[in-house]
Amino acid sequence: MAIAPETLKEEALEPRSAPPGSGAAHDDNFHNPPEKPSAQFHHDADVITRDLRHRALIQSALGKYGLARASKQSKFQDWQAARQAAGDVKWEALGRLDSHLRDFADKIEARGAKVFWASHGDEARDYVVQVIKDAGAKRIIKSKTMTGEEIHLNAALEKEGFEVAESDLGEYIVQLREEAPYHFVFPAMHLSRGEISDLFKEKLGTESTDDPERLTMIAREVMREKYIAADVGISGANFAISETGTISITENEGNARLTIGLPKIHIAIFGIEKVLPKMSDLALFLPMLATAGAGQALTGYNTLISGPRQPGEIDGPEELHIVLLDNGRTNLLADPEQRDALHCIRCGACLNVCPIFKNVGGHTYGTTYQGPIGSVITPHLRELQTWKHLSSASSLCGACTETCPVKIDIAHHLLQNRRNAVKEKSVWWEKLAMQGFAFFMNQPKLYRLALKVAPLAQAFHPLIKGRKIDPMYVWTKDRDFPKVARQSFREFWSKRQK
Amino acid sequence: MQHQTKSNREGILSAIRRALAVPAPRPGHHEGEAKTQQEPKFHSTLPIMGQEPVSSWLPPVGASWDDWRDLFAANSVDLKTEFIVCADEADLNAHLKRLAEQNGWKKVALHHGELTDKAQAALGLETMWVDKGYDPHELEKCDAGLTQCDALVAQTGSVVMSNPSAGGRVLSVLPPHHVVLARRDQLLPDLPTAFELMQSKYGDNYPSLMGFITGPSRTGDIERILVLGAHGPKKLTVLVV
Numbered sequence: 164m165a166i167a168p169e170t171l172k173e174e175a176l177e178p179r180s181a182p183p184g185s186g187a188a189h190d191d192n193f194h195n196p197p198e199k200p201s202a203q204f205h206h207d208a209d210v211i212t213r214d215l216r217h218r219a220l221i222q223s224a225l226g227k228y229g230l231a232r233a234s235k236q237s238k239f240q241d242w243q244a245a246r247q248a249a250g251d252v253k254w255e256a257l258g259r260l261d262s263h264l265r266d267f268a269d270k271i272e273a274r275g276a277k278v279f280w281a282s283h284g285d286e287a288r289d290y291v292v293q294v295i296k297d298a299g300a301k302r303i304i305k306s307k308t309m310t311g312e313e314i315h316l317n318a319a320l321e322k323e324g325f326e327v328a329e330s331d332l333g334e335y336i337v338q339l340r341e342e343a344p345y346h347f348v349f350p351a352m353h354l355s356r357g358e359i360s361d362l363f364k365e366k367l368g369t370e371s372t373d374d375p376e377r378l379t380m381i382a383r384e385v386m387r388e389k390y391i392a393a394d395v396g397i398s399g400a401n402f403a404i405s406e407t408g409t410i411s412i413t414e415n416e417g418n419a420r421l422t423i424g425l426p427k428i429h430i431a432i433f434g435i436e437k438v439l440p441k442m443s444d445l446a447l448f449l450p451m452l453a454t455a456g457a458g459q460a461l462t463g464y465n466t467l468i469s470g471p472r473q474p475g476e477i478d479g480p481e482e483l484h485i486v487l488l489d490n491g492r493t494n495l496l497a498d499p500e501q502r503d504a505l506h507c508i509r510c511g512a513c514l515n516v517c518p519i520f521k522n523v524g525g526h527t528y529g530t531t532y533q534g535p536i537g538s539v540i541t542p543h544l545r546e547l548q549t550w551k552h553l554s555s556a557s558s559l560c561g562a563c564t565e566t567c568p569v570k571i572d573i574a575h576h577l578l579q580n581r582r583n584a585v586k587e588k589s590v591w592w593e594k595l596a597m598q599g600f601a602f603f604m605n606q607p608k609l610y611r612l613a614l615k616v617a618p619l620a621q622a623f624h625p626l627i628k629g630r631k632i633d634p635m636y637v638w639t640k641d642r643d644f645p646k647v648a649r650q651s652f653r654e655f656w657s658k659r660q661k
Numbered sequence: 662m663q664h665q666t667k668s669n670r671e672g673i674l675s676a677i678r679r680a681l682a683v684p685a686p687r688p689g690h691h692e693g694e695a696k697t698q699q700e701p702k703f704h705s706t707l708p709i710m711g712q713e714p715v716s717s718w719l720p721p722v723g724a725s726w727d728d729w730r731d732l733f734a735a736n737s738v739d740l741k742t743e744f745i746v747c748a749d750e751a752d753l754n755a756h757l758k759r760l761a762e763q764n765g766w767k768k769v770a771l772h773h774g775e776l777t778d779k780a781q782a783a784l785g786l787e788t789m790w791v792d793k794g795y796d797p798h799e800l801e802k803c804d805a806g807l808t809q810c811d812a813l814v815a816q817t818g819s820v821v822m823s824n825p826s827a828g829g830r831v832l833s834v835l836p837p838h839h840v841v842l843a844r845r846d847q848l849l850p851d852l853p854t855a856f857e858l859m860q861s862k863y864g865d866n867y868p869s870l871m872g873f874i875t876g877p878s879r880t881g882d883i884e885r886i887l888v889l890g891a892h893g894p895k896k897l898t899v900l901v902v
């Protein structure tokens with residue numbers, strides 16, 4: 164991206180990933196042509212990285228996360244053994260995914276739920292729309308579902324004229340802003356309270372305030388009426404237990420409890436990889452998700468749903484629809500080397516520790532799942548060549564691998580994606596450059612000559628440095644080029660030996 | 662009900678079977694040569710039911726009831742749950758009256774149960790029973806929801822509840838103050854024991870909703886600053902007798 168540093172200070176440059184108010188984030192085609200995702204990534208990264216306000220917000224939010232997490236993780240008697248076990252359980256679950264899913268579906272259907280198997284997003288959307296139409300329903304309340312984001316469910320529902328309310332506070336905020344979630348666990352982390360206050364003032368006509376509690380109460384008041392009035396509640400699920408036909412939903416606000424408690428119909432939509440073999444596995448996964456995700460011993464509400472309202476129960480929905488979504492997951496499953504990327508429990512920890520994420524922010528990725536894990540899975544779920552640039556959005560520091568509660572070697576997978584992309588379709592100039600480099604490095608005489616010439620050539624560098632004709636432009640536009648030593652180590656050593 | 666879109670159960674299941682043709686290396690075994698052939702067969706899903714490992718990895722809980730009580734109390738401080746161990750039922754009633762007074766309760770919602778019935782009698786306030794169905798608007802206007810529970814978990818400071826034990830799905834989340842009444846022997850050490858209890862209590866016939874409630878409703882969605890009472894109760898009180 165050719166942007167001179169001076170122009171970046173101007174207000175006019177806005178990130179392109181999700182212009183507020185454009186509704187673009189909900190548009191299927193937004194991240195496709197005319198602008199290539201890689202170009203959009205580079206542009207937005209360039210802008211956001213220099214945005215000090217963004218930096219301060221993220222530093223402070225993730226600083227709080229880091230402290231809370233460290234304190235909760237240290238309470239574990241053996242975090243490393245727990246990680247290995249969690250990874251093993253998911254490995255076992257995915258290794259027999261077909262039979263686990265069959266068991267799950269049969270069990271929950273026996274309790275009165277309907278299970279819909281969707282290969283693609285459009286099938287899932289059509290089914291949800293159909294269920295709502297059949298019921299003659301209008302008003303929909305949603306608790307957080309990233310799978311819903313993945314298939315642009317809200318846009319589809321709104322197009323049908325339904326009234327859709329996101330009940331999770333962060334999701335509600337980004338819904339009002341008509342933008343995509345910034346982070347799949349902390350959707351509104353990029354906003355200050357002032358911005359949220361302005362947003363509420365504009366959209367809801369409330370008074371300005373800089374008190375987070377007051378702001379939360381505004382959302383609470385708005386939502387209360389909606390829960391009671393809603394005909395349909397849509398949720399995601401964090402785990403699906405094959406042993407008992409149960410889904411597990413994790414949340415802090417109580418919004419999911421109300422979403423699946425009050426409306427007459429509950430639709431739960433989630434990916435086929437959410438399976439766990441046994442209910443008791445949750446004794447391990449719930450605290451690990453809470454600890455890695457938000458530095459909590461256990462998340463506020465963990466709710467296990469085994470069917471719609473059963474005979475003799477006081478309340479609960481009359482209908483429960485389960486939508487199991489493939490949408491590219493079997494592609495990833497078919498790659499044994501990277502299959503374990505499906506172990507992900509979406510805790511978001513790898514985003515929180517990623518130096519790239521902290522610098523470029525969530526919207527820059529242009530994906531439903533941001534950060535390291537998003538960079539690993541998006542090329543599989545969408546298309547490798549268009550999304551391969553994400554594998555380079557990594558310093559390969561390995562912080563993601565280190566932090567992952569289910570022990571996914573994310574950094575390894577990022578490299579693997581790079582390799583696969585080259586194997587599938589190599590770029591001619593990269594290939595040529597690499598061949599040239601190999602040739603050069605195999606010629607000691609040429610190499611030594613270059614070392615001699617380099618300091619001389621560098622003397623002329625300032626003439627073009629930082630300008631576009633500079634062959635080192637990508638580097639020198641914001642950085643200095645290190646000075647080439649007058650004496651090579653080899654020369655120094657041989658002199659010393661004398 | 663006739664749906665136009667067709668569920669693709671067999672299609673997805675066979676795609677999965679095809680995808681699984683080659684086994685994947687175990688987590689932590691990606692480096693170098695694939696070790697899948699030599700790996701010992703994986704036994705069950707791990708002895709999670711309180712027997713060994715899992716409890717030995719999770720945070721320690723101590724051995725006696727007193728340890729568990731202290732741990733639950735410490736977690737409650739952290740979570741901003743009000744946790745009170747009552748000496749006897751008279752003490753419980755006194756605490757309930759104090760809560761009613763302090764919080765200005767005018768109307769409370771309850772479900773029928775041994776402890777909730779007694780609490781209702783002791784409080785003598787206007788009452789809404791949810792057992793035979795209820796109007797959510799009316800429930801929303803109640804000042805507190807009083808429920809029983811399945812268990813308390815010391816390890817995490819959680820209340821384990823379910824459709825039958827706590828008056829359905831909504832009573833514990835819609836009113837602004839949730840009060841849990843529990844017996845001393847309902848306090849369990851850790852999560853594995855809690856799952857063990859649910860399994861032995863309900864067998865294969867699980868209630869349609871079971872839940873772990875850990876502290877009052879909360880959010881950190883604005884600048885990761887903790888705010889209580891996001892959508893559910895702003896206050897959670899746990900009374901043990």
Ligand code: SF4
Binds near residue numbers: 455508509536573
């Ligand atoms: S890859 Fe691991 S750390 Fe990242 S979100 Fe998934 S489970 Fe969490």
